[in-house]
Amino acid sequence: MKLLVMGPPGAGKGSQSKRLVEDYNLTNISTGEMFREAYKRGEKLGIEAMEYIEKGNLVADDITNEIVRKRLMKKAAESSFLLDGYPRTVNQAKALDDMLEEMGTRLTAVINIVVDKEVILERMVGRRVCKSCNATYHTKFRPPDKEDLCDECGGELYQREDDKPASVRNRLNIYESKTKPIIDYYKGRGVLVNINGMQSFEAVYANIRRSLREIIR
Ligand code: AP5
Ligand code: MG
Numbered sequence: 491m492k493l494l495v496m497g498p499p500g501a502g503k504g505s506q507s508k509r510l511v512e513d514y515n516l517t518n519i520s521t522g523e524m525f526r527e528a529y530k531r532g533e534k535l536g537i538e539a540m541e542y543i544e545k546g547n548l549v550a551d552d553i554t555n556e557i558v559r560k561r562l563m564k565k566a567a568e569s570s571f572l573l574d575g576y577p578r579t580v581n582q583a584k585a586l587d588d589m590l591e592e593m594g595t596r597l598t599a600v601i602n603i604v605v606d607k608e609v610i611l612e613r614m615v616g617r618r619v620c621k622s623c624n625a626t627y628h629t630k631f632r633p634p635d636k637e638d639l640c641d642e643c644g645g646e647l648y649q650r651e652d653d654k655p656a657s658v659r660n661r662l663n664i665y666e667s668k669t670k671p672i673i674d675y676y677k678g679r680g681v682l683v684n685i686n687g688m689q690s691f692e693a694v695y696a697n698i699r700r701s702l703r704e705i706i707r
Pocket of ligand 2: 503504505522
């Protein structure tokens with residue numbers, strides 16, 4: 491299984507990917523997570539990337555392609571992986587094609603989670619993330635049992651810097667101009683699956699599972 495999960499910021503890519511990775515035993519490759527983790531570890535890559543991320547801009551294609559390439563070439567990713575938030579530009583999509591060709595493989599499905607702007611804004615404003623294990627919550631839609639503490643590890647919850655209004659607006663504009671064109675890129679290949687993301691967590695997941703079962707069959 492080689493999956494790509496696409497959609498605007500706040501669509502629910504991370505939330506759905508977490509379950510897919512567990513249920514299908516996939517190597518999770520989220521470029522956003524990789525940059526944030528590198529930042530937490532104080533690595534140069536993370537510190538440089540965070541300057542772009544906090545303002546809601548994209549990290550340069552060559553840097554992003556390189557970290558994905560390294561990860562894909564590891565043994566664990568050979569048979570199955572899930573890419574969350576990559577590719578995000580047509581150039582990245584082309585670079586991914588080259589990597590897959592080199593690996594002698596191709597994508598099983600491209601899952602595109604479709605969500606309106608109003609829903610996105612509400613989701614991003616209410617998102618809280620655990621500082622230690624990255625589990626994701628929402629003040630209204632998925633509140634933790636104890637305010638500001640992670641149910642899974644007891645870690646402190648925080649609001650991502652790029653979830654503040656100015657960055658969110660910029661991320662949405664960039665999604666429209668740079669990332670949305672990729673949908674057409676994959677449309678012609680018969681691997682694109684559009685999923686209505688404006689339903690409960692469970693309903694979105696059930697739709698994804700159903701589509702995957704059809705594709706595999
Ligand atoms: P990244 O971390 O990938 O951010 P993003 O694409 O903007 O997406 P998000 O993580 O914000 O949202 P999501 O779709 O995962 O939604 P979630 O499940 O959390 O990237 C961050 C930055 O890194 C980029 O802006 C860029 O700077 C850089 N970057 C990353 N990849 C790059 C690349 N390839 N090239 C260049 N730069 C790159 O859900 C959101 C909220 O909604 C949560 O609170 C959740 O609980 C809630 N929610 C989710 N689903 C539902 C539902 N069905 N019902 C109710 N609430 C829901
Ligand atoms: Mg995410």
